[in-house]
Amino acid sequence: MTYPEKIVQPILEIKNLTVCYGERIALKNISLNILPGETLAVIGPNGAGKTTLVKSLSGVLHPKSGSAHIRGQDVYQISPTKRAKTLAVVPQARNLPESFSVWQTVLIGRTPYLGWLGQTDPRDIERTRWALSRTGMLDFAERRIGELSGGEQQRVLLARALAQDTPVLLLDEPTAHLDLRHQSLVLNLVRELALEQQLAVMMVLHDLNLVALFADRVALLVEGELRALGTPIEVITPSRLMEAYEVPLQVIPHPTNGTPFIFPGGQKLN
């Protein structure tokens, strides 16, 4: 099949990105693009460089070589403020200031648009309200962060990232501490927003079954290298996964929608 050339420009373009911690190479020559409305999942064993990728795109780490562009702008040549207007990170809900209200937390997403003193204008208030209502957290606006459940806190952080009003959204294990219901709630929301707002979404996920259900494409990282990039069906195969994770496992079609369904295939210990 042939595609018409360049009808859709990618929002995020990563080229030959190499990141080191001192001598150790954490990411080797990574190149990938994300299109508007697309959700890319980054998978791989612990220490493969998934979080490093998020950190190096969000300016926490600087790459040794290579480049990353968002809508043509070099991520490493712009100020933190400007970067925060193009790329928002949804971290794991940990170590949050518990006494902050939900409203105050989401409003902090407007930081790149506010002055040094944090003075707001009506647009900031409007966007904050929209982000809260879009994540279903408007009724919680007056509550304190510490009073919320893990799933609610995760949605507040998603709302904060939406308040940042960026074309790119990076999520670092957004479902790490959530139960089944909240896992799909959060991921459904992310996918919906990606399509509706035409965002480029990159999310680090550990649960391969969630990846198969919620990602358009999958990037498999092993030891800092990009081993595979493609649709879930292309990437989530027994041979690739066994090589990457070094455990026996089985992949069968999901009973209702045919996406890959993974379960560990070792022997049960008695």
Add this chain to the structure above:
Amino acid sequence: MNNRPYWITFLLLLAALVLSAANGAVFISPATLLQMLASKLPGVSMHPDWPKAFEVILFQIRLPHTALVALTGAALAASGGAYQGLFRNPLADPYLIGVAAGAGLGAVLAMVLREQGRLTGLYGVPLAAFIGAVLTVGVVYLLAYRHNTETTTTLILAGVAVSSFATALTSYLMLRSQGELRRSMAWLFGGATLNGWEPVVAATPYILLGSGILLTTGHALNVLQFGEEQAGQLGLSVRKAKSLIIFSASLATAAAVAFTGIIGFIGLIIPHVVRILWGPDYRRLLPLSLLGGASALLLADLLARLLLAPQELPVGIITSLAGAPFFLWILWRNRKKI
């Protein structure tokens, strides 16, 4: 935004100012006090119906003392609030993290030099205290955050170590020196032994500059509560914000310490009370701590002057007596997180 907290702390400060100026060995009634102040206004001519000694007591002793204590309390509480936000730690306080001791060392060093005739006037003292304060906060920060472990224990232990070291050097300098300085050991406990307007004039620019800059950092401190990594991802220039906060908080602390000695716990208690009463937003917390700190130290100072009158206690003794139990209470309240 609700303005009531500002009114409450402002009225409290006015009351504390009047009480401080009125009370002492000689009581001057607030009515007389106001008349005396009014008589100094340009264009007001008033027949004085108060004893002549009142003039000296009020304008040469009480007012400069009151002003110095108020400025000190404001500086300590505002910088305490800022350090708590910067370290993301409810126990950070200029005294507990050793900044006050570092400033004290700097100040005493300058005083020794002054005694030897190598420095003149009071103006070098706050500068030396500032250098001492910045050096200490740097050392404590490096010790406590070297491995990115943000635990209260390491912060407080680093503060204790650095503080003991600085205090030991300070005591050594004081004991070795002769004359005036040797007798001013009470200064270490926060006895405002300096009199007259000179220390007020010397301290004011530092405290105004330090607190003024500090008041602009409220939003940055709010963002920093999510940790430095997230703060950077939210578009804050983390290094710039941190430097500005350390600079201004240390400047305010240093000026306070240079002229009134080491006064503990005001920087711990006041921001805490403000946080409990009116929430954690640093844009409000800093100005409210400033006003509250001035009032609290004025009242503590009043107690120190009246408790064993005619003898005056160093005000640091009062704040420590009130502050240490408060410190333990916070430890107990946060025991799960520490």
